Amino acid sequence: MEDQIKNLREALSFSPDNIPLRLHLAETLISANLLDEAEKEFQEVIKLGDGKEGKFGLAQVFFKQEEFSKCNVILEELLQHDSSEVDVLVLHAKTLVRENAIQAAVEIYQRILEINPTFSDEELDTHLRHGQSSNEVNTNGLISPFVQMPDINFEQVGGMEKVKSEIDIKIIKPLAHPELYKAYGKKVGGGILLYGPPGCGKTFVAKATAGQVNARFISVGLQDILDMWIGNSEKNLHGIFEIARDHKPCVLFFDEIDALGASRSDMKQSSGRHLINQFLQELDGLDNSNDGILVLGATNTPWHLDSAFRRPGRFDRIIFVPPPDQESREAILKLKLRGKPTESIDYSSLAKKTKDFSGADIEAIIDIAIEAKLSESFEQGVPKPLNNKDLQNAARKHSASTKEWFSTAKNFALFANDSGLYDDILLYMNLKKK
Numbered sequence: 081m082e083d084q085i086k087n088l089r090e091a092l093s094f095s096p097d098n099i100p101l102r103l104h105l106a107e108t109l110i111s112a113n114l115l116d117e118a119e120k121e122f123q124e125v126i127k128l129g130d131g132k133e134g135k136f137g138l139a140q141v142f143f144k145q146e147e148f149s150k151c152n153v154i155l156e157e158l159l160q161h162d163s164s165e166v167d168v169l170v171l172h173a174k175t176l177v178r179e180n181a182i183q184a185a186v187e188i189y190q191r192i193l194e195i196n197p198t199f200s201d202e203e204l205d206t207h208l209r210h211g212q213s214s215n216e217v218n219t220n221g222l223i224s225p226f227v228q229m230p231d232i233n234f235e236q237v238g239g240m241e242k243v244k245s246e247i248d249i250k251i252i253k254p255l256a257h258p259e260l261y262k263a264y265g266k267k268v269g270g271g272i273l274l275y276g277p278p279g280c281g282k283t284f285v286a287k288a289t290a291g292q293v294n295a296r297f298i299s300v301g302l303q304d305i306l307d308m309w310i311g312n313s314e315k316n317l318h319g320i321f322e323i324a325r326d327h328k329p330c331v332l333f334f335d336e337i338d339a340l341g342a343s344r345s346d347m348k349q350s351s352g353r354h355l356i357n358q359f360l361q362e363l364d365g366l367d368n369s370n371d372g373i374l375v376l377g378a379t380n381t382p383w384h385l386d387s388a389f390r391r392p393g394r395f396d397r398i399i400f401v402p403p404p405d406q407e408s409r410e411a412i413l414k415l416k417l418r419g420k421p422t423e424s425i426d427y428s429s430l431a432k433k434t435k436d437f438s439g440a441d442i443e444a445i446i447d448i449a450i451e452a453k454l455s456e457s458f459e460q461g462v463p464k465p466l467n468n469k470d471l472q473n474a475a476r477k478h479s480a481s482t483k484e485w486f487s488t489a490k491n492f493a494l495f496a497n498d499s500g501l502y503d504d505i506l507l508y509m510n511l512k513k514k
Contacts, residue, residue, distance in 0.1 A: 081112050099130050106137055115141050132158065139171060148175050164195055170204070177207045227298055227327050230291035237288050238411030239404060240281070246399050247272065247289050251374050255293045255329060271363060271375040271394050273337070275382040276401035277485035279440025281408075282378035283335060285401065289376065290331035298324055299333045305340060305355075314358040321362045321373075328372035337377035338384045356386055363394045380485065382501075383492045390501075400504035403438050403482045406431045412442050413471075420450070421465040430471055436480040448474035 088105040095101060106121035119141045126134035135154050142151040155172040158165065169192050176185035189208050192199050234244050250272055254261050274282040283299070290297035300320055307313045317340075324330045334340065340359060361367075363375065377395055379385060389395050404412060410431040417425065434442060449470040456464045490509060493502035506512035 081108065084108060085112065085114075097128055099125055099128050099133075102128070103130075103133055103137065110137075110140060110144065113144075115145055132161075136168060136171075139168075143171060143175060146178070148179050151175050152179075163191070166192055166195055166199070169195075170201060173204055173208075177204070182208070227296050227323065227330075228290075230287045230297045232284075232288050233291035234288055237281070237285060237408075239406075239408030240285065240401070243274075243285060243399055243401055246397065247285070250397050251289060251331075252293055255295070271377065271396065273382065273385070273390070273395040273398045274376060274378045274401050275380070275398060277403060277438055277482035278380050279438035279481065280401050280403050281439050282401050283333070284439075286331065286333040286376045286378065289374075290333075293329065293331075293374075295329040295331050295374070296327045297331050297333065298327075299335065301335055302339055311354075313355050317355065317358055317362060321368070321370075324373050325368055325370070329374070330372065331374045331376060334375070334377045336379065337389075338379040338381050356388075360388055360394065363389075383496065398501060400502075400508070402504075402508050403436050403480070404442075406435075409434050409437060409442060412439050413446075416443055416446050417466070420446075421463050423465040423467050425466070425471070426468050430468065430475070433472060433475055434480075436482050437475075437478075438480070438482050441478060441481050445471060445474040445478045448477055 085105065085108055088101065088108060092098065092101055092105060102121055102125050106118045106125065109115075109118035109121060119138060122134045122137035122141065124134075125137065128134075135158055139151045139154040139158075142148070142154070152172065152175050155168055155175065158168050159172065162168075169188055173185045173188040173192065176182075176188060185204075186208055189204055237244065274285065276282065287297055287299070298320065304320065305313055305316050307316060321332070324332045340355065363370070365371075375395070377389075382398065385395075390398065406428075410427045413425075413427050413430055434445070437445075446466075449466055452474070453464050453466055453470060486505070486509060489502070489505050490511070493505040493509075494511070497503070497506075503512060
């Protein structure tokens, strides 16, 4: 190949403006993995007037150099001028896969299949078609980015026995004994609302619940629902419920559900009320059966959720997720410190000293300890292991973020608790006897 490159350069010395010859040289340089030299040749092609071929060549160089953001900028510019260029679309999809933007990659692959229904690419098929253990296919045969098969269950959830027990009664037992529920004419499914201070593992518990019953898991955030155009948010919400209905049994998890289901009496805009009404309609399963769909919602502020969500058949069971207990804090410390240089860590002692700390707080004190240790490491030029004293010092510098939440929650639990909805908060704060 060296001789071929030498001959091409020699030919270009006699015909420096020959674009096909320069492109041939640039492509040969890519094949030889001489990427910097190939980049220069493609830049020269652009200067000579062939922007399309030159820019696509540059994108290929950046892809091989793993500079994916640069690659995407060029490809998006090319697609603005011609959105049907399959080669450009394929490279764009592969770049998005490398950036783990699976949903965007699926959309690009769908466009490719619209242009050429028989198209196939081994790399894209591996990542975006059926066959991935962590995802499921949509109606086009491509992976739905929403659907997952969790690889965790309650064994990975340290402590939280009361939470797991309540979920067992509401979700796990019905799925394990559907014939008993059927005998009483009761559907398998329904909703649970998880509430408590932020950073205490509500999302982790929801995912572990799906893993415990070997069900598919769909996690929904605000960005998946809300849309600036009137009516689109309701369509998005309906679409996600339809995906869940196509993948039963399924745990459908809504994070920050209070932002989607805030009290209608507090709303000035009708669009927000329309979205809540759509949500309630989906939960009721008026037009479609929700049998086999387990809906979990998580909120830090249950008092802002519309009361209609708590009626029977909707989120009729509300579970308090408190800050991790000592066993859980010890498990979190071990998990977060795994793979980091450590020595002489007394996990039990640290767990005792971090009472009221959330999982996020524990992660924060580890970061504080690491930052302090990095200063030492810079001076000596070698990584210094974290020890018990480092983490104790970090814990003293950080206050439990849950205290502010309990300060607010206490008022609702004391003065807006006619139905006993927030008794668990009072029990946790020792303001009420069992």
